[in-house]
Amino acid sequence: MRVGLELLELARAAGARVIFVVGVGRDVGKTTALRAIYAAACRCEISAGLASIGRDGETLRGEARGKPRLWLEPRTSFVTARDALPRTPAVEISKLSSLRSPAGELLYARVVSSGFYELVGAPTASGVAEIVEELGTSSEMVIVDGAVDRVAALAGSDAAIVVACGAAAAPTPAEAVDEIATLVARLRVARFDPAAPALFLEGALTASDAAALIAARESRQIVVRDPTQIAVSGRAGARALSALRVRCLRPLHVIAATTAAIGPQRSFEPRTFARAVAVATALPTFDVYAATRAA
Amino acid sequence: MKAPSLLDDATARVLGFDWLTSATAPVSPYGEPLFAQLRPFAAGEETQAAARAQAIAAFAGACDADAFDTLRAALNDVPDVNAGVARAAMGDVLDDPSFLELRRFCATIERLDAVLGARGVAVPLSNRAVRTVADALTPGGRDGSGFYLAGEFDRALDAARDRLARAQAELDAARGRESERVARELGRDEIAGDEFIVMRTDLHAPLPAGVRVLREAPTYVLCALELGEASFAALARRDAAADEVGAAEARVRERLSSIVREHAAGLGAAADALGELDVLAGAAHFAKVYGCTAPAITPEPVVEFEAARFLPLEVELAAAGRSFTPLDLELRDVAVLTGPNMGGKSVSLQTCGFVALCAAFGLPAPARRARSGIFEQIAWLGMGREREADGLLSSFAREVVELKAVLTRSSRRLLVLADEFARTTTPHEGKALMIALLERLRKLRACGMLATHLAGIAAAAGVAHFAVRGLREIPPCGPAQDVDAALAALAEAMDYRIAEVGPEDQPRADAIALTALLGVDREFVDSAYRALSQ
Numbered sequence: 096m097r098v099g100l101e102l103l104e105l106a107r108a109a110g111a112r113v114i115f116v117v118g119v120g121r122d123v124g125k126t127t128a129l130r131a132i133y134a135a136a137c138r139c140e141i142s143a144g145l146a147s148i149g150r151d152g153e154t155l156r157g158e159a160r161g162k163p164r165l166w167l168e169p170r171t172s173f174v175t176a177r178d179a180l181p182r183t184p185a186v187e188i189s190k191l192s193s194l195r196s197p198a199g200e201l202l203y204a205r206v207v208s209s210g211f212y213e214l215v216g217a218p219t220a221s222g223v224a225e226i227v228e229e230l231g232t233s234s235e236m237v238i239v240d241g242a243v244d245r246v247a248a249l250a251g252s253d254a255a256i257v258v259a260c261g262a263a264a265a266p267t268p269a270e271a272v273d274e275i276a277t278l279v280a281r282l283r284v285a286r287f288d289p290a291a292p293a294l295f296l297e298g299a300l301t302a303s304d305a306a307a308l309i310a311a312r313e314s315r316q317i318v319v320r321d322p323t324q325i326a327v328s329g330r331a332g333a334r335a336l337s338a339l340r341v342r343c344l345r346p347l348h349v350i351a352a353t354t355a356a357i358g359p360q361r362s363f364e365p366r367t368f369a370r371a372v373a374v375a376t377a378l379p380t381f382d383v384y385a386a387t388r389a390a
Numbered sequence: 391m392k393a394p395s396l397l398d399d400a401t402a403r404v405l406g407f408d409w410l411t412s413a414t415a416p417v418s419p420y421g422e423p424l425f426a427q428l429r430p431f432a433a434g435e436e437t438q439a440a441a442r443a444q445a446i447a448a449f450a451g452a453c454d455a456d457a458f459d460t461l462r463a464a465l466n467d468v469p470d471v472n473a474g475v476a477r478a479a480m481g482d483v484l485d486d487p488s489f490l491e492l493r494r495f496c497a498t499i500e501r502l503d504a505v506l507g508a509r510g511v512a513v514p515l516s517n518r519a520v521r522t523v524a525d526a527l528t529p530g531g532r533d534g535s536g537f538y539l540a541g542e543f544d545r546a547l548d549a550a551r552d553r554l555a556r557a558q559a560e561l562d563a564a565r566g567r568e569s570e571r572v573a574r575e576l577g578r579d580e581i582a583g584d585e586f587i588v589m590r591t592d593l594h595a596p597l598p599a600g601v602r603v604l605r606e607a608p609t610y611v612l613c614a615l616e617l618g619e620a621s622f623a624a625l626a627r628r629d630a631a632a633d634e635v636g637a638a639e640a641r642v643r644e645r646l647s648s649i650v651r652e653h654a655a656g657l658g659a660a661a662d663a664l665g666e667l668d669v670l671a672g673a674a675h676f677a678k679v680y681g682c683t684a685p686a687i688t689p690e691p692v693v694e695f696e697a698a699r700f701l702p703l704e705v706e707l708a709a710a711g712r713s714f715t716p717l718d719l720e721l722r723d724v725a726v727l728t729g730p731n732m733g734g735k736s737v738s739l740q741t742c743g744f745v746a747l748c749a750a751f752g753l754p755a756p757a758r759r760a761r762s763g764i765f766e767q768i769a770w771l772g773m774g775r776e777r778e779a780d781g782l783l784s785s786f787a788r789e790v791v792e793l794k795a796v797l798t799r800s801s802r803r804l805l806v807l808a809d810e811f812a813r814t815t816t817p818h819e820g821k822a823l824m825i826a827l828l829e830r831l832r833k834l835r836a837c838g839m840l841a842t843h844l845a846g847i848a849a850a851a852g853v854a855h856f857a858v859r860g861l862r863e864i865p866p867c868g869p870a871q872d873v874d875a876a877l878a879a880l881a882e883a884m885d886y887r888i889a890e891v892g893p894e895d896q897p898r899a900d901a902i903a904l905t906a907l908l909g910v911d912r913e914f915v916d917s918a919y920r921a922l923s924q
Contacts, residue, residue: 097579131582177487182643183636184554185539188490191469202487207538208551208635209558357587357605357612364609365587385587385610386578 096388098353098381099131102257103139103236105350105379106132111255113227115241116353119274123261124355127383129240130165132257136236137168144172144234146226147214148245164211171206172233174226176215184208189233194222203229214240224248243278243323250321251345256282259383260372261355268363268371275352276375277332281325282349287318287342294318299326305335313339321345352380354389391428396750398795401770405743406702413701414676414753417462419470420661421668428669430750433764433803436687442752443684449674450682450754452509458675460505465668468498472661479654483640483647489527490537492650492657496524499660502667513670515663519656526649539639543646547638554631561624568618572598585614673753680704682754685745686761691803691837693742694720698757700741715886716758717741719856724806724831726824726848727841727888729858730900734886735841736774738858739807742839743768746805763837767801771808772841785814797830806831806838817844825851855892859885864903876907 106114114132118125129145136143145165167173172189176198180186186204194201194217201217216239217223223245230237246256260275262268287293293316296304300319305327308317317339319325324343327335335341354372356365365385373380373389380389391411393402402408416425431439453461469491478484484492499515506513529542541548569581575598576588588597589610597603597613605612617625650657676682680701697716704714717738729735748755749762771792783791789811796806811827812820821844828851831838839856840847848855865879902922906915 097582099582127583134582177485180485180487182485183639184632185486185639187536187538188486189536191487191490200487208554210632356610357585362605362607362612364607365589366609382587383583384585384612385589386580386582 096381096386097135098128098383098386098388099133099135100138101379101381101388102128102132102351102353103135103141106236106255106257109253109255109348109350111253111348111350112231112235113237113239113249113252113254114257115239115246115249115254116257116259117241117243117246118259118261118264119271119278120261120264122263122355122358123259124353124383125240125259126165127355128257128259128353128381129238131383132238133165133167133171136238137171141235142170142172142233144230144237145214145240146174146223146230146237147216147240148218148223148242164213166209167206167212168209169206172230173204173206173212173214174201174216174230175204175213176201179213179215180204181210181212184210186212190229192226192229194225201226203233205233216240220245220248227254243282246282246347247321247323250323250343250347253348255348255350257351257353258282258349258376258378259353259355261358262361262363262368263355263358266361268368271363271368272371272375273330273333275372277328277330277336279349279352279376279378280336281328281332282322282347284319284322284325284336284341284343284346286346287316287344291316293342296324299324300335300341302327302331302335305331305339309335309338316340316342318342318344322347349378352376352378353383354380355384356382357384391425391751393430393747393750395766396430397747397768400775401743401768404770404774405740405747405768406700407747409702409705410744410747410751410753413680414673416465416665416668416672418465418468418664418668419472420468420665421465421672424665424669425672428751431752431764433689433766436689436764439749439752439764440684440687443687443749443754446670446673446677446752447682447684447754449511449670450677452511453674453678455678457505457509458671458678461502461671462675464498464501464505465664465671467494468664469494471495471657475650475654475657475661478647478650481651483643484650485643486537486539489530489539489643489646492523493527493530493537494535495657495661496520496527499664500524502664506667513663513667515660515667517656517660519653520660522653523650523657526646539642543642544638547635547642550631550634550638554628554635557624557628557631561621561628564618564620564624568600568621569615572601572615581615585612587612677754680756682748682756683759685749685755685757687749687752688761688763690722691763691765691805691835692720692722693746693762693805693837694722695741695745695755695757695760695762698741698745698755698760700737700744701756702744703737703740704756712881717886717888719888720890721837721839721854721856723853724828724836724838724840724851725854725856726828726851727839727856727858728843728845728848728891729841729888730860730884731843731904732880733858733860733884733900735858736809737886738856738888739770739809739839739841743770743805743807763803763805765801765805765837766803767796767799768805769796769807771796771806772811772813773809786812789814793827800834801836804831804834804836804838806836806840808838808840810842811840813842820844821847821850828853854890856888857891859887859889861885861900861903864900865907873908876909880904880907 116129178199190203192201265271295318354369356363356368369382369389474488530537573581587610600616602614602616696718745755812823865883902918
């Protein structure tokens with residue numbers, strides 16, 4: 096089982112030229128999944144463009160933490176910050192961006208000599224969209240180490256989303272499975288039906304909105320701009336999605352889930368966990384460490 | 391542009407100073423600091439102000455819209471190299487993004503010289519330093535858009551990279567063989583990633599050699615692939631080769647940085663010239679877009695123009711599909727301006743101030759012809775300053791305080807534009823105050839125009855009297871609630887032009903006609919007409 100290749104093929108089969116890897120939390124194997132997809136792209140001689148959000152994905156919440164740099168092969172395009180660019184080996188700098196991250200001005204680079212490089216990305220959804228578009232001009236496949244709240248930039252496009260879940264996300268396997276099941280249900284909210292009655296929300300669907308709509312026995316479609324506008328998570332989110340007909344204007348395409356049964360604090364039984372995630376999400380589910388696909 | 395001594399905040403707002411600043415602003419990081427330092431010319435600097443306005447107008451005349459687009463896009467895109475050049479000048483070794491910025495800077499200068507040279511605008515930006523640095527950085531890429539520390543910079547760098555590539559390939563091969571062996575022994579397709587899980591149920595023999603256990607769990611073991619002897623040796627050779635590449639790259643960067651250091655002064659001069667060009671181009675673009683002409687600038691306290699426009703309003707009207715009626719005026723000394731309600735008295739004053747403002751900064755003015763003095767102070771009194779409301783003062787008291795401030799400053803070159811000054815006191819006393827103001831302005835040898843509805847002021851003060859021509863006819867009333875239609879009909883019927891009138895002419899207001907036009911009921915309007923006739 097080559098997990099990276101399987102994920103890459105799923106994305107290509109869906110017609111995607113962008114793969115966004117998002118996670119239900121930290122240390123859930125996002126970067127490992129991204130590495131696997133990237134390695135598969137390199138083996139298939141597909142030119143790849145890599146980007147991240149923020150310096151390590153969570154800088155906006157003030158939790159910046161060094162992330163392992165990635166070993167990148169020649170011809171790979173990537174986005175990094177000026178201050179994060181290694182002095183050696185030299186890269187081809189194709190463009191300086193007007194976008195800034197907490198780590199400095201962003202730039203587009205192309206690997207000439209293989210080496211370790213740090214991905215740094217834009218701190219806003221619009222910045223992510225700009226980066227993805229720019230990388231797409233020089234790469235056959237753009238792979239983004241992402242975050243759920245930046246996925247909005249890709250809503251309505253054909254970008255594929257891989258959701259990573261792991262033992263670090265929750266104290267028990269059941270809770271971790273609940274987390275990813277709710278997140279996937281949110282991200283997979285369907286496009287609204289223009290022929291059916293609908294209530295369009297200007298902003299996000301919050302827990303209090305959802306509670307009020309459920310209490311009012313609202314039967315119309317509740318339409319948000321895109322799935323990231325559903326700001327209800329956990330059990331409340333699951334309840335809202337089952338009790339209301341939540342729909343969106345710009346849907347997302349979730350193609351797979353990955354599991355990381357090992358975490359810094361705890362580990363789950365890998366096969367049972369992956370199987371439970373596959374059942375709960377109804378998605379092709381891969382254990383990126385065990386190199387297996389859940390049956 | 392800043393004009394704290396020329397205009398107070400309220401006058402700046404009424405005359406559209408922020409609009410003018412924005413319309414003439416440069417677009418590059420080189421022009422912005424120069425633009426921020428621009429101050430109005432002082433009395434006695436009429437020649438310099440006129441020369442600037444003529445240079446801007448000539449630039450605008452030499453460039454067509456395409457040239458401006460090219461010019462502004464290039465200026466907008468040019469990176470700021472000042473910090474990098476300063477760092478190099480102090481002995482720093484620059485990084486590759488800095489070299490890219492310098493390449494783009496040099497390429498932009500060469501492109502701008504070509505664009506301007508083709509149009510006969512002699513603004514030489516390039517110099518020996520720019521050409522030398524551009525030549526030195528040329529191996530970094532064929533165009534100005536990217537940069538790579540290429541082997542063409544140094545043959546030793548090329549050779550070191552070849553060795554690194556070979557060493558990396560050896561390491562990859564050794565590592566690949568070890569990984570494939572472990573995968574084969576574990577019955578897997580591949581070992582992907584630094585860490586991997588082996589399920590105990592899949593483990594029918596001891597873990598293969600070269601696999602390190604990181605964590606054991608009841609159902610699986612978390613492992614990592616160790617480096618074998620062959621990989622270790624290859625890794626050592628690869629690291630040594632990488633160090634060589636690093637050293638060779640550092641040498642190239644040091645050499646390029648030293649070239650920048652040697653030419654720092656010349657690059658600084660080019661950056662300054664680029665800044666001046668940007669400021670000039672910003673003003674010329676304004677002149678081109680709005681059809682401005684260089685005003686004649688005179689030591690006399692006058693504001694004269696033909697077909698002048700108050701641009702902030704013209705732009706607003708154009709957005710609403712309407713047009714501005716250009717105005718003619720010859721204001722020498724002081725004068726009174728009268729005219730009907732909604733006839734454009736305030737706009738006439740604003741146009742007057744806007745032309746004087748352009749002259750003060752040596753800018754072409756939005757007029758077919760203009761002539762203006764350089765004023766030390768332009769003061770707006772009366773209506774229009776309301777945003778400065780002070781709750782403790784009545785409207786009249788506030789006007790008096792503002793008047794006192796102007797008179798106390800006693801500027802040598804003063805332009806006063808007063809819109810219905812003293813309108814909130816009795817007409818009798820208001821008229822007296824305006825006559826006194828006109829006399830004082832004359833005594834100060836100031837220039838000024840006072841707009842009012844009160845009659846007889848110009849004659850009493852012995853000053854020129856201008857009037858907006860007013861309604862050509864009374865337009866028919868529309869539906870009572872259709873204010874927009876009424877305003878459109880009014881605009882159509884109004885002759886906004888200004889003409890000098892005789893001392894006996896009474897100011898027109900057309901106020902009752904306007905009341906009817908704006909939809910007040912017929913009985914009310916008839917009653918007003920009866921009262922007027924009595």
